Amino acid sequence: MTTPPLSFYASEIYLQGMSGNRPALPTDLSVIEAYAKERMEPEPFWYAAGAAGSGATHRANLEAFDRWRIVPRMLAGVSGRDPGATVLGTTIAAPVLTAPVGVQGIMHPDGERAVARATAELGIPMVLSTVSSHTLEEVAEANGDGVRWFQLYWPNDDDVCASFLARAKAAGYSALVVTLDTWMLGWRPHDLDNAYLPFLTGKGLANYFTDPAFCAALEKAPEEDLQAALGRWLPMFTGKDHTWEHLAFIREHWDGPILLKGIQHVEDAKQAADAGIEGIVVSNHGGRQVDGAIASLDALPAIVEAVGDRMEVLFDSGIRTGSDVVKAVALGAKAVLVGRPWVYGLALGGYDGVRHVLRSLLADVDLALALSGHAGFGDLRPDILQHR
Numbered sequence: 001m002t003t004p005p006l007s008f009y010a011s012e013i014y015l016q017g018m019s020g021n022r023p024a025l026p027t028d029l030s031v032i033e034a035y036a037k038e039r040m041e042p043e044p045f046w047y048a049a050g051a052a053g054s055g056a057t058h059r060a061n062l063e064a065f066d067r068w069r070i071v072p073r074m075l076a077g078v079s080g081r082d083p084g085a086t087v088l089g090t091t092i093a094a095p096v097l098t099a100p101v102g103v104q105g106i107m108h109p110d111g112e113r114a115v116a117r118a119t120a121e122l123g124i125p126m127v128l129s130t131v132s133s134h135t136l137e138e139v140a141e142a143n144g145d146g147v148r149w150f151q152l153y154w155p156n157d158d159d160v161c162a163s164f165l166a167r168a169k170a171a172g173y174s175a176l177v178v179t180l181d182t183w184m185l186g187w188r189p190h191d192l193d194n195a196y197l198p199f200l201t202g203k204g205l206a207n208y209f210t211d212p213a214f215c216a217a218l219e220k221a222p223e224e225d226l227q228a229a230l231g232r233w234l235p236m237f238t239g240k241d242h243t244w245e246h247l248a249f250i251r252e253h254w255d256g257p258i259l260l261k262g263i264q265h266v267e268d269a270k271q272a273a274d275a276g277i278e279g280i281v282v283s284n285h286g287g288r289q290v291d292g293a294i295a296s297l298d299a300l301p302a303i304v305e306a307v308g309d310r311m312e313v314l315f316d317s318g319i320r321t322g323s324d325v326v327k328a329v330a331l332g333a334k335a336v337l338v339g340r341p342w343v344y345g346l347a348l349g350g351y352d353g354v355r356h357v358l359r360s361l362l363a364d365v366d367l368a369l370a371l372s373g374h375a376g377f378g379d380l381r382p383d384i385l386q387h388r
């Protein structure tokens, strides 16, 4: 039996309509945030939607895509297209991954496990955050044969760091994504106005609270003395950044590919390549860290030019549509990570919600590729775009 194309989701929706059914959630992922705002509790909604400071970087991320336009080609003979991609040697259904998003239990009790199931089913990788609501082992179990990467918030404690890496390896996470831009939380007015930081009630700390190296320094188990456990966690999570030399420690304890997430400057990208790092994620954390920073998409072309032949360059911050994926890949990204849209899907519909959002995006990706006249993502070059 041949697998239907990703765009088949559209046919499925229209066919369902003949029985009077409509999708439970919007199919336009650029409006799902407004839809979620009406339906979610304000604290988790703003935890997802919020950005640093005035929101200038977040807006810039979205607006940057609008300045690039695709110039479609006709009679290109692409009905037999393949929207798949190869990232770090692994073939995936489309050049799309779910971005690491912390503390998903505030969105839905199934949290990261729902995302693990949906991504495995759809053939795209997931990136699990260090600050997950379910342990990395539980998420691995839900992900089964899926492709999973582990995102490291680099703990200021070498024993805990080494323990996380060993656990991730044992649980089948095939690549490590080290996030560099969040060694302290940015100034996030929505969360500040709500005085809302879920970690301070112990949420999102499943990996720490089940970790032998973390618990070894506690007199009582975290469930028995939450304050003491939080007192150990907080300085481990925040307040100290690392330097390039420290990457040797990560390399020593992780024998798979490493990607650095949060790169925006060409010189940082070159330094990563010089250090032998396998990949980077050109990202500004969805505008959640440095207010007034450049749009992530505006950082991409020069970085690809500088290091694209030496390492895998991935991209995130602002992807909302299939055309956004086409544009980012045309500008040199190997694949993109998507954050907020499926987080709203999770909050509003658990596994079904995540699956709907991801199927909508993948269908739109397939259609954007095909209708612009391309048989595969490998064919895309910057000259398929026009800059306005």
Ligand SMILES: Cc1cc2nc3c(=O)[nH]c(=O)nc-3n(C[C@H](O)[C@H](O)[C@H](O)COP(=O)(O)O)c2cc1C
Pocket (backbone or CB within 6 Å): 047, 048, 049, 061, 099, 100, 101, 102, 103, 129, 130, 131, 151, 179, 261, 283, 284, 285, 286, 287, 316, 317, 318, 319, 337, 338, 339, 340, 341, 343
């Ligand atoms: C609610 C939320 C939580 C996030 N948590 C993490 C995290 O734990 N680790 C991380 O590296 N990035 C985290 N990010 C950033 C995402 O990985 C990604 O860079 C960003 O969401 C991309 O922008 P987009 O939301 O516009 O797609 C988070 C983003 C959001 C919205």
